[in-house]
Amino acid sequence: MTRLLDQTYAVARRRFLDAASTAGAEVTSFPHPVSGRGGEELAIDVAVLGSADATDVLLFVSGTHGVEGYAGSALQSWWLDECPGHGPESLRVVxxxxxxxVGFSWVRRVNEDNVDVNRNFVDWADVPRNTGYGDIADLLVPAIWDDETQQMTTAALMEVAGE
Structure with missing residues (x-):
């Protein structure tokens, strides 16, 4: 069955949660402290199917790069609709x-701290300091991400780059 990608994080999340519920998955949600682009609650949702005693576990992750979450969410929802009971008894699916x-809702690759989560698995015990980042952090990660702010921050960053 062909599906169109959802147009908002909120719609994609609702479709995933509904599909997980229909499939009989155990769902745990981890709310995020930041709101989404439309003011919606953001969360990492985890749906689990299969026995806790299963010898094999398959993990499907969507939305690591935020904006790519639309495709991953559609695939996860499709799988929950079409395939949840097709695995062996020894398999637990997460x-x-x-x-x-945040990146999913705001259609960005990075999170609320302007971090590409997939590229930044770091040993945080010995992080190098970038003293100049604080000077431009608000330009890179503004509190509001509308057209006016994007034009203003782009212009300001171009000035910084020209220095």
Missing amino acids: LLHAFNP
Whole structure:
């Protein structure tokens, strides 16, 4: 069955949660402290099917790069609709929906801290300091991401780059 990608994070999340419920999955949601582009609640949702005693576990993750969450969410929802009972008894399936819900909602690759989650698995015990980042952080990650702000921050960053 062909599906169109959902147009908003909120619609994609609702479709995933509904499909998980219909499939009989155990769902745990981890709310995010930041709201989405439309003011919606953001969360990482985890749906689990299969026995806790299963010898094999398959993990499906969507939305690590935020904006790519639309495709991953559609695939996860499709799988929940079409395939949840087709695995062996020894298999437990875990679907992690929207690993980067901020990037997903705001249609960005990065999270609320302007971090590409997939590229930044770092040992945080010894992080190098970038003293100049604080000077431009608000330009890179503004509180509001509308057309006016994007034009203003782009112009300001071009000035910084020209220095």
